[in-house]
Amino acid sequence: MVHDRKKFDVDIGLSNAAIDWVVKLSSERATLDDHAQFNLWRQQSNEHELAALEAESLWHGIGATERRTHKAQRNGRFTRRAILGVSLIGATGLAFQRVGFFGPRLYADYVTSTAQQKTVRLDDGSTVVMNGNSAFSTELNRRERRIFLFEGQALFQVAKDASRPFIVEANGGETRAVGTEFDIDIRPRQVVITVSEGIVDVSSGVRTTEADGHSVRAHANQRVTYRPDSAPSAPEEIDADVETAWRRGKLIFNAKPLGDVVTALSRYRSGKILIADNQLSSLEVTGVFDLAQPETVLETIEKTLPVSVTRMPFVTILR
Known part of the structure; x- marks a missing residue:
């Protein structure tokens, strides 16, 4: 979440104090007296009130669901009540991401947690190196090899098979290769494809072909970015070893x-x-x-x- 602090313009000291208050009041141990003391604190001046509003805005932006799930993770288990709460939120159409192993991870064949890296060997001989907090599933058949990267980042080392293209879907776009090595990084506002070896074709938005100008070809040591609702960017020269240093x-x-x-x-x-x-x-x-x-x-x-x-x-x- 990115929050525009310009509309608050709060002194850092007051802001920190307000955040401490909001964290304290969000605890199950908070008392009515604690709430009363906070109300007195925020009434001391306009600056105190602005600090309180900023802290509350930031805190609510984190999401009550995520806070509950973090608590369950710290306890080493997901309680039935916590799982039920997440299910109800999903049923009412409220979107959330990275809540434990829920959200897109529910559909993934492979997942990693924070600070975890994992190497997955696919049935076709290709290798996927997953970064932390990542998730993907596979669909390999006689016509094609399709990967669905739901979140995070992964490096794909593709086994050569000219009869079955290797395609990775990620956040509204596709990256297609026959035999190559490339990295896909899903970021909040865009997807970044870095090519280490070989060639890939990248398309996004409505499925298109290279003939209509909406598919971009990238070579080794080039990077392409896209958003779900727009065509991919032109290839940019980069150092692929730098971009994939996380592997090392x-x-x-x-x-x-x-x-x-x-x-x-x-x-x-x-x-x-x-x-x-x-x-x-x-x-x-x-x-x-x-x-x-x-x-x-x-x-x-x-x-x-x-x-x-x-x-x-x-x-x-x-x-």
């Missing part, structure tokens, strides 16, 4: 927007990371980081950028 236990950022850095970092640390100001998302981050120490990314952001980091039990706020 590293995160390498070269003037990467903070919003994309947060997406990448979320795969290696527990809890939600929220950006409280849209303008912060475009700040650029540069550095080489060890995946075994994801907190160093946040520490570097706080030291090198005009960003304050507020850490709580299962949410971190950048503002």
Whole structure:
């Protein structure tokens, strides 16, 4: 979630205090006296009230369902009541993502959790290397090999089979290859395809063909991006080894927007990371980081950028 803090413009000290209050009041141990004390606190000035509104807005943005599921995960089990609650929310049409193993993971053949990487060998001889918090399913038949990447990031090492194209569907688009190696990264606003070896054809939106100009061909050390409702971008020259450094236990950022850095970092640390100001998302981050120490990314952001980091039990706020 990205929240526009400009409409609040709150002092950091008051903002942190308000967040502490909201976290405390969301606990099952919160008393009526606690709520009364918070009301007195927020009535001290207009600035206190604005801080309270900001904290409540951020907190509600996390989602009550996700908070309940995190609690169940900490207890080491999903209770019947927690599962029932998630089922009811799904029945009423309220969308949510990354809630334990629900959502798209319900349909996946393979899943990974936070900070977990997994290598999957498919029946056709192809290999899929999954990054953290990822999920996909397969449909292999005599005509084609189709993969459905529901969320996260994966590197595909495709076994050659000219009679059966290898196709990956991800968030409204398709990436097609015969024998190659490429990475697909589902981000909040776009899907990023990085080609390490060979050639891929990328299409998105309404299914199209290369003849009508809506399919883009990318070669090794090129990157293509797309959104579900638009055609793919033109190929961009990149260093594929840098983009796929996660396979070697590293995160390498070269003037990467903070919003994309947060997406990448979320795969290696527990809890939600929220950006409280849209303008912060475009700040650029540069550095080489060890995946075994994801907190160093946040520490570097706080030291090198005009960003304050507020850490709580299962949410971190950048503002």
